[in-house]
Amino acid sequence: MGFLDTDLIKTISILKKKDSSIMGKKNHYSNVDSGNESFYKTESIGSPIKNIWVHAYGCSANIADSEIIRGMLLKQGYNIVDDENKSHLNILVTCSVKDSTEHKILHQIYNLTNTDKPLVVAGCLPKTEREKIEQINPKASLIGPNSLNSLLDVVDLAKFRRKSVFLDDSNHEKINLPRIRQNKIISIIEIATGCLSQCSFCQTKIAKGWLKSYRNGSIIRQLENDVVDGCKEIWLTSTDNGCYGRDINSNLVELLESCSSLPGTFKIRVGMMNPMYLPDILDGLLRLYKESDKIYKFLHIPVQSGSGKILKRMLRGHDIDTFKDVVLKFRKEIPEITIATDIIVGFPGESEYDFNSTINLIKLTRPDIVNISKYSSRSGTFSSKYKKIPSNIIKNRSEILHSVCRSISRKRNSIWKNWVGELLIDEINNNTFQGRNYAYKSVIIKDVNSGLDIGDTVKVKISNYSQYSLKADLIHS
Numbered sequence: 001m002g003f004l005d006t007d008l009i010k011t012i013s014i015l016k017k018k019d020s021s022i023m024g025k026k027n028h029y030s031n032v033d034s035g036n037e038s039f040y041k042t043e044s045i046g047s048p049i050k051n052i053w054v055h056a057y058g059c060s061a062n063i064a065d066s067e068i069i070r071g072m073l074l075k076q077g078y079n080i081v082d083d084e085n086k087s088h089l090n091i092l093v094t095c096s097v098k099d100s101t102e103h104k105i106l107h108q109i110y111n112l113t114n115t116d117k118p119l120v121v122a123g124c125l126p127k128t129e130r131e132k133i134e135q136i137n138p139k140a141s142l143i144g145p146n147s148l149n150s151l152l153d154v155v156d157l158a159k160f161r162r163k164s165v166f167l168d169d170s171n172h173e174k175i176n177l178p179r180i181r182q183n184k185i186i187s188i189i190e191i192a193t194g195c196l197s198q199c200s201f202c203q204t205k206i207a208k209g210w211l212k213s214y215r216n217g218s219i220i221r222q223l224e225n226d227v228v229d230g231c232k233e234i235w236l237t238s239t240d241n242g243c244y245g246r247d248i249n250s251n252l253v254e255l256l257e258s259c260s261s262l263p264g265t266f267k268i269r270v271g272m273m274n275p276m277y278l279p280d281i282l283d284g285l286l287r288l289y290k291e292s293d294k295i296y297k298f299l300h301i302p303v304q305s306g307s308g309k310i311l312k313r314m315l316r317g318h319d320i321d322t323f324k325d326v327v328l329k330f331r332k333e334i335p336e337i338t339i340a341t342d343i344i345v346g347f348p349g350e351s352e353y354d355f356n357s358t359i360n361l362i363k364l365t366r367p368d369i370v371n372i373s374k375y376s377s378r379s380g381t382f383s384s385k386y387k388k389i390p391s392n393i394i395k396n397r398s399e400i401l402h403s404v405c406r407s408i409s410r411k412r413n414s415i416w417k418n419w420v421g422e423l424l425i426d427e428i429n430n431n432t433f434q435g436r437n438y439a440y441k442s443v444i445i446k447d448v449n450s451g452l453d454i455g456d457t458v459k460v461k462i463s464n465y466s467q468y469s470l471k472a473d474l475i476h477s
């Protein structure tokens with residue numbers, strides 16, 4: 001509990017004393033008001049709940065869930081507000097991957113609890129850290145990442161201060177549901193939930209469980225509708241795209257073949273794939289990536305460590321060569337392909353030699369993007385029992401790895417200097433336009449008078465680059 005500040009601990013103890021009867025029950029709802037009026041200001045009880053604020057943390061799947069939550073609530077007649085100060089009820093879609101994210105979310109829950117408005121906590125944290133949430137707000141209603149079908153019931157009950165908890169996984173596919181997109185041209189399609197691995201550090205597994213692939217037909221229908229709606233960037237996402245379809249006698253290549261043969265102007269960004277299942281689909285995947293101009297030349301393959309010993313302790317289910325083989329084969333066929341990976345620094349038992357193996361793997365495979373995380377022990381995971389490495393060593397190694405990755409990313413971006421080609425504008429911030437080229441490279445245009453808008457396709461010439469992105473000048477035709 002060390003991470004909570006004194007005020008919070010004081011508030012928690014008050015809350016605890018107030019009402020501990022409902023803690024721990026899995027699927028239920030109860031009248032949280034019996035004898036607790038003093039906790040809520042009387043004027044708010046029964047007040048019409050019209051405005052709802054929804055905020056998501058974490059991965060693309062969580063953003064997709066928040067889009068569906070907004071869509072379902074709007075269809076039900078609620079107003080979706082973009083500021084929690086205007087809301088009557090708040091919904092957080094939470095992530096449980098890292099300690100740092102959890103701390104941010106728990107503080108947000110603490111702040112929202114003080115607003116006296118009903119709170120619904122969705123996403124992964126209710127399934128992995130329920131007690132921590134209920135210690136701060138025992139009245140918060142809870143929905144699991146695979147229980148969105150209970151959303152409207154939960155909100156209906158919360159309106160009348162009745163807590164409900166729906167954590168059991170349902171068989172509902174989170175697809176072809178009403179949604180309000182975060183970005184009007186980006187369609188985030190969840191193709192499955194859960195995975196087939198049991199990585200020893202991973203709490204997502206506890207939250208999302210075993211693989212449940214959505215049917216090809218449902219995914220294709222969603223994609224078709226989204227393209228008709230004006231979407232041009234399609235993110236196919238799940239907990240592990242690499243194992244997609246293994247539970248429904250299909251696979252990712254089959255799905256991508258169907259999706260990329262659909263008519264319309266769009267490109268598909270294939271989300272994260274654990275290396276473990278890629279050898280079985282590698283040839284088909286490589287062929288599709290080479291032949292189809294509807295698939296971004298972008299691969300995200302988390303390897304997590306360059307040491308075989310550590311991969312075994314992580315229960316990753318694959319060795320270094322599996323990752324190397326995939327990356328080097330794609331690089332040979334598509335040299336400019338953008339490759340992203342994830343590395344956990346300081347996994348328990350990681351020696352200097354193991355860490356140097358990670359550095360060597362990065363230097364050999366030269367990924368454009370490396371998402372570096374310092375190991376954090378997540379409760380309920382296998383590795384939470386392992387002896388931790390001192391944090392100063394982890395910090396030092398993380399800095400070394402960052403500097404190696406910075407220079408590689410910069411060099412990888414330098415190959416694009418003077419490239420001339422098309423971009424899809426997918427973001428605008430303060431007169432800075434970001435576009436994506438066919439390799440999903442982030443390209444920045446600073447031409448304020450261009451009158452560009454999200455969704456526009458423009459021709460550019462790359463004038464400069466940094467480790468993060470490319471800089472381009474518009475070519476006016």
Ligand code: SF4
Pocket residue numbers: 194195196197198199202203204205239240274
């Ligand atoms: S593949 Fe591993 S890290 Fe990814 S969600 Fe599954 S168990 Fe977690």
